[in-house]
Amino acid sequence: MKFSVLSAAILAATSASVMAQDLPYYFTVGAAHTENEISVDHFGDHMKHSYTNEISLGYMLKDSLALEGSFVIPSIIQDDSRADxxxxxxxxxxxxxxxxxxxxxxxxxxxxxxxxxxxxxxxALASLGAGVQYDSSERVFARAEIRYDDMINEYPEHMNYVIEVGYRFGSAATTVASTAAAASSVASNNMTDDSQMTAEQANDLPATAAGIPAKSAFEDSDNDGVADSVDQCADTGKVAMVGSNGCDLIKTVEALLRFPLNKAGMPGKATAYLDQIAAQAKEDKDLKIIVKGHADETGSDEFNQFISMERAKTIGGYLEARGVSKDSIELRALSDSQPIADNTTEEGRQLNRRVELTIQ
Structure with a gap:
């Protein structure tokens, strides 16, 4: 059976949260305005609001959960009339x-x-709060938080209004090396020698006495690689991806399926398309699937190489879990080397954060 080339662009969304296993550590520095009126009765006099600085060190247990330790000190701009x-x-x-x-x-x-x-x-102190965080890149983020602090066995309690900036760090560069090596091994195992295949195909063709290949033994009016005698969909054409019955297996060649920036987790909407590809690949054992991961140019070279390979591995791993032979899958990490849109705009960066599947 013959298959045309399919490029399925799986695009990333606008989020900039980094996977916990990529850059698990972070620190923040910030400033807070603290309301002290609710502590007046304890000290018996009027209390002005306080200003503090806060330094925190955190660890991402997973994408949605973090633990951090914080140290708060009086701000250097605070005068002596305010509570420390x-x-x-x-x-x-x-x-x-x-x-x-x-x-x-x-x-x-x-x-x-x-x-x-x-x-x-x-x-001792108990605190409870809520806030909002904005991830401007894979490493840099900012927060605004409202927090209520209460001394457990004392009267003082206060509201805090906090602004912070943070920076993520970790061992992504080490992971990149091992990931790249694994990808190189997969790629080398999956390389196809086109000249050898051509020779083998030529040897399989019958020849005339003059050594000229004979005309094909079957008719294929729609050029989809399936003989008319078994083709149940006679109008698919040579650009269609068809099964052994000549009918389309995959009708959607491009899927705008998005996942957060710098994340490599499987987008929920991608599975329907990948399941169709897996079904097709299991039917045709000669099918080759090239999975190419891409990134925009906002991160470092090392991180972009890493995240593009992680995206490719996610898609390739899903196909393998659905029964596609590992030997049929080639992973490529292309980092930010092949943009399809302007990296100076947010819209362009969203388009460049993608995975492409080429099926041939």
């Missing part, structure tokens, strides 16, 4: 979406000391 707040806190953050702009909930426990001219208080 020092705090150490362990918190968990639960993200409610995978989009670039994502809301989250946070809760934590820690220890706080508050000092004023009227006295001081220190004790």
């Amino acid at each position: 707040i020092e705090q150490f806190r362990f918190s968990s953050l639960y993200f409610l979406s995978d989009d670039a702009l994502k809301p989250y909930l946070t809760a934590g426990l820690g220890f706080e000391e508050m000092r004023t001219d009227g006295g001081s208080a220190s004790n």
Whole structure:
């Protein structure tokens, strides 16, 4: 059976959340405005609002859940008439979406000391809050948060309005090397020698006495590679992907299936198309599937190489799990080397974050 080339572009969406296993660590620095009026009765005098600086170190357990430790100190811009707040806190953050702009909930426990001219208080602390995070790239993000802090055995309690910026880091570069090596092995095992195939096909053809190949023994009026005698769909044409009965197996050649930027998880809507491809590949054992992962140019060369291979591995792994032979799948990581749109615009970057499937 003969198959035409199919390119299925699986495009990424606008989110910029990074997979927990890629860049699992992060730190943030921020500033907060703290309301202290609700603590007045404890100290017996008027309390001005406080200003603090906050430094946090975090770890992504998974894409939706993070743990972090935070250290809070009085801001350097705060004058002596305001309450000084020092705090150490362990918190968990639960993200409610995978989009670039994502809301989250946070809760934590820690220890706080508050000092004023009227006295001081220190004790264990419980906190509860909510915020929104915006991922501007695979490494850089910003947050706005509202948090309520309460000393468990003391009266002082206050609302905090926090602005932070953060940076992710990890060992992605090490993973890139092993991923690239694996991809190279898969690619080398799946390379097809076109000249050898041509010779084999030529040897299979009957020849006349003069050594000229004879005319094909079957008629194929629609040029789809299936003989008319068994072709149940006589009008598919040579550009169609058909099964042994001559009918289309895949009618959609391009799927605008999106997944978050810098993520390689399987997009839910992609499975329907991939299931059709897998069914076709199991029917034709000679089918070759080239899976090409792409990235935009916002990340480093190492990360773009990594994430493009991870995307290819996700699609290739899904096909293999659906019964496609590993020998029929070739993985390629093309990083940001083959853009199809302008990388200087968000719309263009969305189009460039993709996986292409070529079936031949």
